[in-house]
Amino acid sequence: MLIKKPEDIRPSEITPRQVYQDRRRFLREMGVATIAGAGLLPVVADAGQKLPGARKSAYRVDDKLTDYKYVTTYNNFYEFGTDKSDPAKHSQNFRSVPWTVAVDGEVKRPARYQIEDLLQKHPIEERVYRLRCVEAWSMVIPWVGFPLADLIKRVEPTSRAKYVEFTTLHDPAQMPGQRPGLLGAGLDWPYIEGLRLDEAMHPLTLLAVGLYGEVLPNQNGAPIRLVVPWKYGFKSIKSIVRIRLVEKQPVSTWMKSSPREYGFYSNVNPAVDHPRWSQAAERRIGEDSLFSPKRKTLPFNGYADQVASLYAGMDLKKFF
Numbered sequence: 093m094l095i096k097k098p099e100d101i102r103p104s105e106i107t108p109r110q111v112y113q114d115r116r117r118f119l120r121e122m123g124v125a126t127i128a129g130a131g132l133l134p135v136v137a138d139a140g141q142k143l144p145g146a147r148k149s150a151y152r153v154d155d156k157l158t159d160y161k162y163v164t165t166y167n168n169f170y171e172f173g174t175d176k177s178d179p180a181k182h183s184q185n186f187r188s189v190p191w192t193v194a195v196d197g198e199v200k201r202p203a204r205y206q207i208e209d210l211l212q213k214h215p216i217e218e219r220v221y222r223l224r225c226v227e228a229w230s231m232v233i234p235w236v237g238f239p240l241a242d243l244i245k246r247v248e249p250t251s252r253a254k255y256v257e258f259t260t261l262h263d264p265a266q267m268p269g270q271r272p273g274l275l276g277a278g279l280d281w282p283y284i285e286g287l288r289l290d291e292a293m294h295p296l297t298l299l300a301v302g303l304y305g306e307v308l309p310n311q312n313g314a315p316i317r318l319v320v321p322w323k324y325g326f327k328s329i330k331s332i333v334r335i336r337l338v339e340k341q342p343v344s345t346w347m348k349s350s351p352r353e354y355g356f357y358s359n360v361n362p363a364v365d366h367p368r369w370s371q372a373a374e375r376r377i378g379e380d381s382l383f384s385p386k387r388k389t390l391p392f393n394g395y396a397d398q399v400a401s402l403y404a405g406m407d408l409k410k411f412f
C-alpha cells in the first residue's frame with residue numbers, strides 16, 4: 093500500500109490509522125511464530141503480503157491459471173470506476189484494515205467479526221476456480237479462503253432464514269465510483285447481492301481473503317469477498333461489510349438497475365443469452381486474443397455435477 097505523507101492525512105482518518113498502526117505493532121511484537129502457533133494470521137493490507145497457512149484443497153480445475161498480472165489489472169469493481177483498469181489504479185489507498193463484517197438478520201447468534209477473528213476461527217485453503225463474467229470473458233484464479241457455510245453455521249440461522257443478502261462497503265470518500273462524476277457507474281450504492289440459503293451453504297461457495305497465496309489486493313475485493321464459481325462474476329460481491337440472513341429474496345444491485353438483463357439466479361447458462369449478446373462462448377483473458385475462436389461456455393460454468401441438483405425442476409429460462 094502507499095504510505096501517505098502526514099499532510100495528506102485528514103482528521104477523519106486519524107483514528108483508523110492509529111488502530112491500524114497499533115495492530116501492526118501488536119502483530120510484530122507477537123512474532124510470526126506465535127501468530128502461526130495460535131492460528132492467527134497477520135492480515136494487513138500491504139499489496140503482495142503473503143497469506144500463509146492455506147492448505148491446497150481438492151477443489152481445483154485443471155485449466156491453466158490466469159496470470160497474476162491479468163487477475164489484478166483486468167477487474168470489474170465499479171466502486172472504483174467502470175474501466176477494467178480503473179480498480180487497480182483507484183483502489184491503491186483503500187483502507188481494508190481494520191475491517192468488520194456484521195452477520196445478522198434471521199440468526200440466533202448475530203455477531204460482528206474482525207477479519208482476524210474470522211481467520212482465527214476458520215482454516216483457510218487454496219481453491220482454483222473458473223470465474224465467468226457476464227461480459228463473456230473468463231479467468232482461472234487460485235483463491236484463498238474458507239467456505240461461507242462454516243460462517244453461516246456459526247451464527248445459527250432461524251427457521252425463517254431462506255436467503256442471504258450481502259452488502260459492500262459504502263464509502264464515497266474512498267470509492268470514487270460511488271461519487272457522481274467521471275468514474276461514477278450510475279448504480280445504486282451500496283452494491284448488494286444475494287443467494288438462496290442452500291446456494292450459500294453449498295461447499296463450493298467461498299469467502300475469499302486472498303489469491304495467489306497473498307492477501308487479497310484491493311481491486312479484487314479486499315479484505316473479504318464472495319466467490320460463487322457457477323454463477324456470473326457479478327454475484328461474487330467484493331469488500332463485504334454485512335451478511336444478512338433474510339426471509340425474502342433480496343433485490344440485487346444489478347436486478348434493480350436492469351431487471352430484464354440480470355435475474356436473481358444468474359447461473360452461468362450458455363442456453364440463455366443476455367438480451368444484448370450471446371452467452372454461448374467466452375474469451376479466456378490472457379490466453380485468447382480478440383481474433384481467436386471463443387471457447388464454449390459450459391452449463392453452470394463447468395460445475396453442473398456439483399450444483400445442478402440445486403435447481404431440479406426449475407425452468408432456468410424463467411429463473412435466469
Ligand SMILES: Nc1nc2c(c(=O)[nH]1)N[C@H]1C(S)=C(S)[C@@H](COP(=O)(O)O)O[C@H]1N2
Pocket residue numbers: 163166167168169170171223224225226260283311312313324325326327328329330331
Ligand atoms: N462490490 C462489487 N463487487 C463486484 C463487482 C462490483 O462492481 N462491485 N463486480 C463484479 C463482477 S461484474 C465481476 S466479473 C467480479 C470480478 O472479480 P475480479 O475483479 O476479482 O476478477 O467481481 C464482482 N464483484
Ligand SMILES: [Mo]
Pocket residue numbers: 168224225226227324325326
Ligand atoms: Mo462481471
